[in-house]
Amino acid sequence: MPAIPANWELVPGTTIPASVKLSPNAAPIVILIHHQYQDVSSTDSNAIKIITRTINFTYPDGSKQTVTQTAKFTRTAIKDLVDNTVEYGTWQGNDIFAVVDVPQFDGYYSSPDVIHSMEPTPSTIDQVVDVTYSAKPITTRIIQYVDENDQLIRADTISGQVDSHVAYQLKLPEHWTFVDSAIQDGATISIDMNAKGAIVYRIKHQTTTGQITKDFKRTVILHKPSGDETIEQIAQMTADQTHDEVTGQDVYTNWQVTKRFDAVDAAKLTYAGYRSSVNEIAAADPDENMASETTIDVTYTANPGVQTIEYVDSAGNVIAKLLITGLVDQNVKLDTNQGGNAALPDNWKLVAGVVVPASLKIPVTDTIIKYQIEHQTKDVSETNPDAQKTVTRIINIFDPHQGEYTLPKETITLKRTAIKNLVTNQITYGAWQNPDNLAFTEYTVPQITGYTASRDQIAAYQPVGEDTVLTYNITYSANEQSVVVIYQDDQHNVIGQAAVSGQTDQSLAIDFTAALPDGWMLADGQADQQQITFTGSAMAPIIVKIVHGQVTVDPDDPKTPQDRLPHTKNDFYPNGVDYNKLNRTIARNITVIYPDAILSRLNKPCSLSAVQPLIRSPRPFRMANGKLLVRAALINLHLMTWLTTCQVLKWSKHPRQLQKTWMATLRLPTTTAIRRRPSYTWMPIPVSRLVMLRLSMVKRELRLILRWTCQMAGGLMKIRPYQVR
Known part of the structure; x- marks a missing residue:
């Protein structure tokens, strides 16, 4: 089944079916997915904002001090993992800048006197407030005499140094007296020059x-x-x-x-x-x-008089009521036109035979006069947009190759009568008519190779009043397609085959290893997959070259029947490839007869590694880069045999002539029969584990000189040469 795209997830309530049934006309399976989202509020720098207010104090003695206040705002940040966009929430935060008192110094003014508290918002910019001090100059004080309405009557200006007091004698204007009777005209007072503001005395008129x-x-x-x-x-x-x-x-x-x-x-x-x-x-x-x-x-x-006129409908309902005023017994002219004193209601008219008089006399007692009226109507069939309608036929083609396109739209206009009531503004419509008996023609749907259209044709149709827009969507569903994958050996024998299914224009990669016959593997040079695209036509089979599955069992990594065999689905290794079958310890007794007729026996064990006998191998050994290599067989899936350690024979006709190397093997009993001719590869064998024999001809006498180096516990041991006749 297809995997969900990265950073998408199923819409809640949506599931992926465990299996589907393929059929030629199967409808597409729609699985609803939507974007995945991630909360990145803690890592997104745009989700945090710090507002700073810096207050710099420069004191009268030249020293400086800085006070920093901060306010923090945060907001949520939700990241769309598909298009990597981030949606932010509203800023949150309730930090405020606290009020800061400005220190005061005698003889100096501070600017400003106080720094008020402030509640910043996310849009507040960083602020810097500089507090400075200036020396107080020689100052003045004002003595004000004001009346009871706070109107200034007289003012005296007193000058003096800061931090001093100045004497002043009170002086009232003529015919004035102090409001406070305790204050006497001509009294002397002391004025503090450090104080701020005017000194006010309230005075009043003498009466x-x-x-x-x-x-x-x-x-x-x-x-x-x-x-x-x-x-x-x-x-x-x-x-x-x-x-x-x-x-x-x-x-x-x-x-x-x-x-x-x-x-x-x-x-x-x-x-x-x-x-x-x-x-x-x-x-x-x-x-x-x-x-x-x-x-x-x-x-x-x-006294004025009144005459009431009522305009009523056929049911006696009062539509309009008019009061004709004037003096008693006065003749008043009546005007029934629009704007007149006896005007008919808008869009109404008098019933046939009813007449309103040209004038009337105002009575002493009012008596109602009634006139019957009815609605006016108008034929608006030619101007009312709802008196005609256009029926449109739209054909949308969803071509799998060219994409979506729409055929030219076809329209047919229907008409009906429309009579408007000028009082209620209601319009009465007649039945829809097709005056020209027009109809939409038949349309044949184009066919596309490898696809099945949702319909073959659109029938001719004459629209009716209920029709507005006739939309036809022509879609194409891809037909089911398949291609055969044939597995052949090197003799072109068909070992197996598999069918790969898809739909027209679908591209996919065929994995050749998915349907390999049991016990086989891809041949050298054979790709493990192939990209194909299904067309609407039959596709030629795909030939895949395969060979017998093979595996090498190393003596240092033996296997048991519980180990699963590679290149198979349910097979296991056979008996005969465990450690005891691939490794042997063999003892050889060597009797050496020295010239002094002393018999010495050497009985040393020698470990042999069993892999595959080199029977029928023309050259089981070779030298490469100073190392001795032994040719070992790759174990066939149906073959388990032994390999024994080999001996090297060197033949020389003359010591100084170029020596020709021959190879021979020392055969040991095998535990399994050879069922198939093995294939070989070269593997290194340490020289210290080989027996080397050198043959030389001296006259007619064959002398065999044996040199055998055997690894022992304390190092290497050499055996003296001996002669064999």
Whole structure:
């Protein structure tokens, strides 16, 4: 089954089927996957922001100090492992810059005086605040005299050194006195020049007091249709008088009413058939702020009248109600046009036979007059966009080779009637019509080799009112394809074969080792895989060259029947390749007869390594780079035999002539028969483990000189030469 792409994962609830059934018309299997995400908030530098406020102090003595405040903000960072984009959350953090007090020094000003606390935000830039000090100069103080409204009346300027006191004598303006009676004009005070701000004294006007009486006159004039009538009334008040010595003005307080205005009889205010401008004149107290004489004019006008007109529909519902106003018995003209006093409601009209008069007389008592009306309508079939519709046919071709393309769109227009009610704005539509009886023509779907189209043709069709967009998607599904892989030996015999399946235009790499016959391996030079692409046509078989599977069992790495045999699926090594079968210890007794007839026996064991006998091997030994090599057989899967240590014979006709090397073997009994001719390779054998025989001809006598070097516990031991006749 296909593997999930890197950094993708299955959508929750989605599973991969354990197996599928292949069939020519099988639908594609869709497995939903989505991107994997990783939280990189702790490693992404863009997820952390540090805001810094640095405060640099430069003190009057020249020393410096720096105070650093920081605020940290963090946010989440989620990385998309497919496109490596990172999505960040909102900044989080509640650090604040605390308030910093600025030290103060006598005789110096600090700038600024205090550094306030601040709550930074992620958008706040780093800040630097420099605190400096400057010496205090000779300063001045201001003496201010202000009135009770904080208006400045007089100001004196006093100059003096910082950290000193200056004497000052208080001086009031003329006709003024201190608000605080404890302060005396001409008193001397000491002014601290280190203090800040003005010295303020509150002062007020000097005044004298008394009492007065005031008369008020009210005249009521009734302007009746029969003539004017006048009514006169008098009222009095007393007050305390205060004279301001500064401004010369008098101020009156504590007003008291000693006589008030009487009420006017209501009967004197009425007049039949008219309404007065004042309905009541009640008794009233005079006001100290009113004029000494006041007049009340009472006028009279004729009462207005009204005539109600209602426009109703056929059910008697009131659609509009109009009030025609005027004076009683007055003739008022009626205008039923838009904007007129008797205008019909918008988009309504009078029912046939109903007429509104040109004028009417305003009655004393209102009586409703009703006129019946109905809706106006309009034919909007030619202008209403919903009175016609366009039916579109869209054919999308999803070509596996050319990609997606769309055929030119085809359209047919349908029409219907549309009648608009001008009151409700509702439109009544008729049935859809195809005035020209148009239809979409039949379309034959193109065929693609190796693919099956979702449909063969699109039938001709005449659209109806329910149709809007007719979309046809022509898709192609790849047909199932296969190719045969044939495994042949060096004699072109077919050992096995396997079928590889796929779909048209699918590319895949065929692994030749996946279907190797049991006990076989790829021949030298044979690639282990081949990239192919399925076409819509039949594909020629793929020939794969194979040979018998072989493995070399080294004496130092023996095997048992429990070890699995390479190049097979379920086979194991046979008996005969364990340690005891591949390694032997052989003893040889050597009897040496010395000239002094002393018999010595040498019985030394010699270890032999069993690999494969060199029977039928024409040259079992050779010299290469100063090393003696023995030709050992590679063990066939069906062959387990022995290799014995060899002896080297050297033949020389004359000691000074070039010696010709012959090879011979010392055969030992084998445990298994040779079933197949072995193949050979060269392997090194230490010289110290070989028996070397040298033959030489002296006249007719054959002298055998034996030299045998045998490895012993303490080193090498040499045997004296002897003669054999």
